[in-house]
Amino acid sequence: MGATGLVIDPAFRLHETGSGHPESPRRLEAIETELQRRGLRQRCQLIRARPATDLELQRCHTVRYLETVRRDVAYDARQLSTGDTTICDASEDVARLAAGGTLAAVEAVLSGQVNHAFALVRPPGHHAEADRGMGFCIFNNVALGARHAQVVHGLERVLIIDWDLHHGNGTQAIFWRDSSVLFASVHEWGNYPGSGAATERGEGPGLGFTLNCPLPGGSDGPAVLTALTAVLRPAAERFRPQLVLVSAGFDSHRDDPLGSFRLEDSDYGALTQLCLDIASEHADGRLVSVLEGGYALQGLAGGAAAHVETLLET
Numbered sequence: 211m212g213a214t215g216l217v218i219d220p221a222f223r224l225h226e227t228g229s230g231h232p233e234s235p236r237r238l239e240a241i242e243t244e245l246q247r248r249g250l251r252q253r254c255q256l257i258r259a260r261p262a263t264d265l266e267l268q269r270c271h272t273v274r275y276l277e278t279v280r281r282d283v284a285y286d287a288r289q290l291s292t293g294d295t296t297i298c299d300a301s302e303d304v305a306r307l308a309a310g311g312t313l314a315a316v317e318a319v320l321s322g323q324v325n326h327a328f329a330l331v332r333p334p335g336h337h338a339e340a341d342r343g344m345g346f347c348i349f350n351n352v353a354l355g356a357r358h359a360q361v362v363h364g365l366e367r368v369l370i371i372d373w374d375l376h377h378g379n380g381t382q383a384i385f386w387r388d389s390s391v392l393f394a395s396v397h398e399w400g401n402y403p404g405s406g407a408a409t410e411r412g413e414g415p416g417l418g419f420t421l422n423c424p425l426p427g428g429s430d431g432p433a434v435l436t437a438l439t440a441v442l443r444p445a446a447e448r449f450r451p452q453l454v455l456v457s458a459g460f461d462s463h464r465d466d467p468l469g470s471f472r473l474e475d476s477d478y479g480a481l482t483q484l485c486l487d488i489a490s491e492h493a494d495g496r497l498v499s500v501l502e503g504g505y506a507l508q509g510l511a512g513g514a515a516a517h518v519e520t521l522l523e524t
């Protein structure tokens with residue numbers, strides 16, 4: 211049994227998206243309340259978030275895009291000019307904290323402080339590409355986490371498993387030509403953003419290091435788990451990741467308003483176990499998960515609690 215870390219910070223609630231927006235501060239409130247209620251939060255080590263620096267963000271994002279974010283916020287824009295992401299005065303600072311919170315989780319795991327960690331951050335990140343935010347995302351937290359592990363901690367091979375309902379187009383694009391990060395995504399085919407066909411497999415040196423598992427709407431937990439297992443197991447054997455990162459989205463929950471998968475709370479425990487098994491076989495059990503989507507508050511909280519419960523059991 212190894213210690214589990216949690217990145218929690220009330221500042222993540224300062225990224226305001228307006229009433230009725232699904233990506234709301236209430237999402238974190240719901241998860242934290244549920245973790246507290248089940249006594250799970252008390253069993254985890256708290257990890258402090260910190261803002262990511264320009265240099266850290268530039269490992270995945272262009273200087274020009276960082277300027278765009280700064281300018282949009284300074285000019286009081288309500289939407290990021292690159293895509294469908296609602297912003298407020300605090301959004302750049304909070305997005306830097308979400309990225310830095312993810313880096314802090316990676317540091318805690320790679321320094322041996324904890325075996326695994328869940329970064330409960332927002333805004334989410336997996337739709338953000340090098341030069342544009344979109345889909346509620348500003349900076350690509352999980353991609354920045356992978357680069358941090360490589361640049362600062364010298365890791366050569368990082369696996370990113372993305373089980374959010376939506377395709378992680380941003381993460382895919384950032385590592386499209388890269389053989390040092392294996393990206394595997396299971397997602398609802400035909401949903402936002404429209405990418406993620408099985409034929410998208412990377413290019414050049416990255417060919418074969420992007421693995422997409424599109425599934426039809428209506429898919430349930432066992433279908434998602436079976437598809438992901440079939441793709442991941444042999445790929446992990448070949449790749450031998452030194453760290454497993456998870457884009458943990460909970461919008462595949464049966465109650466979610468943005469998707470039509472039918473996962474139950476307990477299915478997230480099974481998905482977590484698959485990721486943990488791969489981490490323990492290849493990466494000394496080192497795993498960092500990062501919150502992505504999940505918009506049915508109760509389903510989000512139940513799925514996230516099942517995720518943490520399974521981390522704590524391992």
Ligand code: ZN
Pocket residue numbers: 374375376459461502503504
């Ligand atoms: Zn999503």
